[in-house]
Amino acid sequence: MADGRANRTGIDVETEEAFREHAEISEGVAEFEKWLGRSEGAGAEWAALLCERLLPLVKILKSHFASEECSNLYADMHIRAPGFADAVERLFDEHYDMIREIESLVRASRSIESTFDCDREELTRRARRIIFALRRHEAEENEILYQACCDDAGKDEAKR
Ligand SMILES: [Fe+2]
Numbered sequence: 411m412a413d414g415r416a417n418r419t420g421i422d423v424e425t426e427e428a429f430r431e432h433a434e435i436s437e438g439v440a441e442f443e444k445w446l447g448r449s450e451g452a453g454a455e456w457a458a459l460l461c462e463r464l465l466p467l468v469k470i471l472k473s474h475f476a477s478e479e480c481s482n483l484y485a486d487m488h489i490r491a492p493g494f495a496d497a498v499e500r501l502f503d504e505h506y507d508m509i510r511e512i513e514s515l516v517r518a519s520r521s522i523e524s525t526f527d528c529d530r531e532e533l534t535r536r537a538r539r540i541i542f543a544l545r546r547h548e549a550e551e552n553e554i555l556y557q558a559c560c561d562d563a564g565k566d567e568a569k570r
C-alpha cells in the first residue's frame with residue numbers, strides 16, 4: 411500500500427511543524443482573549459493577572475520567532491519563492507516590534523500599585539492590539555508557507 415508520507419521532503423515536515431506551532435499559538439491567544447473579555451477586578455490585582463498571562467506568551471513567542479528566523483523554510487524563500495522574500499523580511503521585523511510591545515505591556519502592568527494607577531481600559535486595548543497584530547502576522551506566514559511550499563499554483567506564481 412502506497413504511503414504518501416514516504417515521499418515527504420524535509421520542507422514538507424518543517425512546513426507541517428510550522429502550521430502545528432501556529433495552531434498551538436492560536437489556541438493560547440484565543441484563551442488569553444477569552445480571559446481579557448471575562449476577567450473581573452481592577453487595580454494591581456487585575457494587572458498582576460494580566461502580567462501572569464503575558465509572561466508565558468512572550469516566552470513562547472520569543473522561542474517561536476527565533477526558530478522561524480533560523481528555519482530553512484524562510485531562509486531559502488528567496489530561492490523557493492522570491493515573490494515572498496520582501497514579505498518575510500517585513501514579518502521578521504515585526505517579531506522585534508511585537509516582543510517589544512508585549513514587554514512594554516508587562517512593565518506597565520508590573521508598575522501598577524493601586525486601582526487609581528490602573529487604566530484597565532488602556533491596558534486591555536493594548537493587549538487586544540497585540541492579539542490582532544499577532545493573528546494577522548501568523549495568518550500571513552501561513553498563507554506564504556502554504557503558497558510557497560504546499561500549493562503548486564502558488565509555487566509557480568511565487569517564483570515570478
Ligand atoms: Fe513570525
Ligand SMILES: [Fe+2]
Pocket residue numbers: 432474478547548551
Ligand atoms: Fe509564526
